[in-house]
Amino acid sequence: MIKARNIHKSYGNLEVLKGVDIHIKVGEVVSIVGESGAGKSTLLQILGTLDQPTNSKQNDTEITIAGESFINMNDKQLSKFRNQNIGFVFQFHQLLPEFTALENVLLPTKIAGTSEKEAIEKAYALFEDLRIEQRLHHKPNQLSGGEAQRVAVARALINSPKIIFADEPTGNLDSKNADDLHRLFFDLRDKYDQTFVIVTHNPNLAEITDRKLVMKDGMIIE
Ligand SMILES: Nc1ncnc2c1ncn2[C@@H]1O[C@H](COP(=O)(O)OP(=O)(O)OP(=O)(O)O)[C@@H](O)[C@H]1O
Numbered sequence: 001m002i003k004a005r006n007i008h009k010s011y012g013n014l015e016v017l018k019g020v021d022i023h024i025k026v027g028e029v030v031s032i033v034g035e036s037g038a039g040k041s042t043l044l045q046i047l048g049t050l051d052q053p054t055n056s057k058q059n060d061t062e063i064t065i066a067g068e069s070f071i072n073m074n075d076k077q078l079s080k081f082r083n084q085n086i087g088f089v090f091q092f093h094q095l096l097p098e099f100t101a102l103e104n105v106l107l108p109t110k111i112a113g114t115s116e117k118e119a120i121e122k123a124y125a126l127f128e129d130l131r132i133e134q135r136l137h138h139k140p141n142q143l144s145g146g147e148a149q150r151v152a153v154a155r156a157l158i159n160s161p162k163i164i165f166a167d168e169p170t171g172n173l174d175s176k177n178a179d180d181l182h183r184l185f186f187d188l189r190d191k192y193d194q195t196f197v198i199v200t201h202n203p204n205l206a207e208i209t210d211r212k213l214v215m216k217d218g219m220i221i222e
């Protein structure tokens, strides 16, 4: 699903990523752990097309998602690629406050040009999978933290992306809500063969993922 070779990222003299290689298979749930400042979010942003790597000395950086290379795409191509292939979940839900849960989840389908009927059917199915079907018309400030985060997951999944990137998706939840959402990730993987890459400080989650990658000082060390 993802193949990346020799990813570097520097800010001036500060080398944040020092040549990361990563391979992730379809349907894998992979966690990335490591100390604060190790470069986890930076790596996730680059893999998720939200940030650009710095050229490596050998000029041999490669990143493909589902066989497609995106590092030379222009902004318009990238937005389209992202909309079709990638879902994101962040620590704070980042739902739009003026819109209901359902409207938030439907937004990516509007950008993709999906028919409304198809989009709504998919959204209802996801709200059921995520056990928030009673919260369709609530605005974000009328949702609990766990519910809002589940809506954010539904929004990430609505376009059936090939891969979901999550950066501390349960970092803001209590342990029960966190464990609950972690279980849902695995249910969604089983049901949709969805691939997940999850940055986390949560040891319970890291232990139950298929593979745990440990980052230190800009490298994956195990
Ligand atoms: N825009 C930037 N300019 C300069 N330095 C940056 C920038 N963004 C990140 N860094 C630095 O890059 C390093 C890696 O940051 P990153 O956010 O990837 O860490 P992280 O592993 O996600 O940490 P945490 O667990 O605290 O979220 C940090 O030392 C950070 O200060």
Ligand SMILES: [Mg+2]
Pocket: 040, 041, 042, 167
């Ligand atoms: Mg981070």
